[in-house]
Amino acid sequence: MRIWNYYNFVILVLEKEIPTPLWGFLKMGEESGKIILKELIYLYVFLAFLLAAAFIGYMLFNNKNMRSYNHYMKRKKKLEESISSIDASQLYSNQNVALGINGKDKKLAISTMKNGIPVPIVFGYEDIVACEIVEYGADKSVAAAKGKRVTAGLGDSVGQVFGQKxxxxxxxxxxxxxxxxxxxxxxxxxxxxxxxxxxxxxYEVASEAVAKWHGIIEKIISKQKANLDR
Incomplete structure (x- = not known):
């Protein structure tokens, strides 16, 4: 009985909303009209279910991404704050490391994560003796070195390129x-x-960032060597 009442209610609404030619088509026999209307209702319900499922899936996926992003930003902020004391003029950070340079005081700060806690190290330019970019192949346990190794000593500067596959x-x-x-x-x-x-x-973004900082530190080493040679 409830279904029939609902059917009659929908009929009344449709009589007002649907154009006369189309409504005449829908009224082709009482049984035919019932079947068509039921199929339309089932179709609308099915489409509504699909839309709801898609929306819920999107929200769950977006929520997972947001949690990952918030976790990344929280670690990044912690690392940056851990080296804020050097008042860095140049800064790089991600969720695993923060690098900062104070050109005026000639200091380099590096902070890495250990058990979720930043561990900062601050040292002077004179303490830096070498800089090297290292890439680890996914299918190898041994690191493959890339780029240029710069070694600065008392009057010595050795550049070495590692050309491993x-x-x-x-x-x-x-x-x-x-x-x-x-x-x-x-x-x-x-x-x-x-x-x-x-x-x-x-890979491209990470390579550009590490190459930039390799160049910055390489210049620091070269300047320190030049100062020692005077």
Whole structure:
């Protein structure tokens, strides 16, 4: 009875809303009209269900992405704050590392995450003795070095290029900064921390960033060497 009442209600609404020619078609026999109307109702319900499912799926996916983004930004902010004391004129950060340079005071700060806690290290330009870009192939346990290694000593400067075969996929890119009279003797600034293809946008962005900072630190080493040679 309720279904029939609902049917009659829909009929009344349709009589007002649907143009006369179309309404005449729908009234082709009581049974035919019922069947057509029921099929239309089922179709509308099915479409509404699909739209609701798509909306819920989108919200769940978007919520997951938002949680990942918030986690990334929270770690990034923590790392940046951990080296804020040097008043960096140049700064780079991601969720694993923050690099900052104070050109006036000639200081370099690096902060990395350990058990979710930033561990900052601040040292002077004179402590930097080498800088190297290191790529880790996804299918190899041994790192393949890329770029130019710059070693600065007392009157010495050695440039060395590592031409090992590069993997098609890369799992990690680090900037290795070696330090004099320090423990540890080097620190790793991580620029890429998941597996990507070498022709991907992620690889290109990380490569450009690490190359930029390699160049910055290389200039610092060269200037320190020039000062020692005077």
């Amino acid at each position: 590069e993997a098609e996929r890369i799992s990690r890119i680090d900037l290795k900064i070696s330090l004099a009279n320090s423990e540890p003797s080097y620190v790793l600034a991580n620029f890429l921390f998941w597996e990507v293809s070498k022709d991907s946008e992620e």
